[in-house]
Amino acid sequence: MADDRCAHCPGSHTGERPCLASATTGARSWLLIEHPGPWPERVEDTDLPEPVADALGRAGRHGVRVQFIRAPRGRRPTPPLWVYTGFSGDTAPDGRPVTPWLEARELTAPAELGGLDLAAVAAGRPPGFGRPVPGPLLLVCAHGRRNACCARTGAPLARALRERFGAQVWETTHVGGDRYAANLVCLPHGLYYGDLDERRAVAAARAYEYGEVVLDRYRGRAGLPEPVQAAEHFVRAHTGVLAVDGVTVESMVAGTAVVRAGQARYRVRVERAGLGGCGAGCSENLATYVKRDLALLNGAALV
Known part of the structure; x- marks a missing residue:
C-alpha cells in the first residue's frame, strides 16, 4: 500500500x-x-x-x-x-x-x-x-x-x-x-x-x-553533501549568479564553506536546523539549513 x-x-x-x-x-x-x-x-x-x-x-x-x-x-x-x-x-x-x-x-x-x-x-x-x-x-x-x-x-x-x-x-x-x-x-x-x-x-x-x-x-x-548544497544556495541568493556552473563550493570544513561566484569568493557559514516532526514512523529528513553569516573574502560580513 x-x-x-x-x-x-x-x-x-x-x-x-x-x-x-x-x-x-x-x-x-x-x-x-x-x-x-x-x-x-x-x-x-x-x-x-x-x-x-x-x-x-x-x-x-x-x-x-x-x-x-x-x-x-x-x-x-x-x-x-x-x-x-x-x-x-x-x-x-x-x-x-x-x-x-x-x-x-x-x-x-x-x-x-x-x-x-x-x-x-x-x-x-x-x-x-x-x-x-x-x-x-x-x-x-x-x-x-x-x-x-x-x-x-x-x-x-x-x-x-x-x-x-x-x-x-x-x-x-x-x-x-x-x-x-x-x-x-x-x-x-x-x-x-x-x-x-x-x-x-x-x-x-x-x-x-x-x-x-x-x-x-x-x-x-x-x-x-547537504551543507555544500546550502552554501551554494545562499551565495546564489546573495549574488544573483544563476548560471548552473557559475557557483562552485571550493571547500567545506565544519559548516564553513569557501564559495566562488563569478570572479568573487565568499565565506559562508551554514547550520542545520530542525523543522519538527510529522508523526511516529516518519522517515523523511525534517531538517533544513540556515545561513549564520556570509562574507566577501577580505571584506565585510554580509548578513
Missing part, C-alpha cells in the same frame, strides 16, 4: 517548508531504464528479465543510481526500450574534472545491456554504449507505490511537461523527498526541484535549457 504520511506533514506540498539543500546526496552516476510498470515500492523487487536484473545488480555494486522511467500517458511495448546513462558531477571519483554528460540507446533486446560498462559510468567516463544526448532530460517522480502524493501530483505534472517539452520528459521512480512532491530532476547536472506546480516546473525547465537555475523551489544538486 502506498505511504501517504507526507500528506499529513505540516507544510508538505505547499512550499511552506524550505526545500533547499535536500537533493539526494548519493547520486552522481545514473542508469535510467524504460520500464512501463507496474513499479513496486522498491525498484530491486521488480520482476525483470535476467539481463535487466543483472544490470541493476552491477549498477548497485558500482554505486550507480538506478531509476525506472516511462513515458507519460500510457504504456508502450518493450522491447524496444530506452536506456540512459549519465554523470552529474563536475569532478570524477579520482579527482579528474568532468563535464556532466548523458548517453542514450534504444535497445532491441534486453540482452544488449550486457555490453554496458557500468564501471566506466561510475567513474564519470561515457561508456560509448549509446549516443550523446545534447539536451536536458527531465524526470518527474510519479512512483505511487512508494508514496501516493508522488502519483497524485507527479503524474499530471509529467503529462503537462511532456506536452511542452516532448520526449525529453519521463515519469520516474522514487527520487527522494516524497514530502516535496511534485519533484523534478534535471539531468545531466542532477538539479532537484520540489513542491512544484506546472508554472514553476516550466520555469525551472526553461531556465535549465538556458543553463541556469531558478532558486524558487530549488532543492539542490544531486551528489553533493
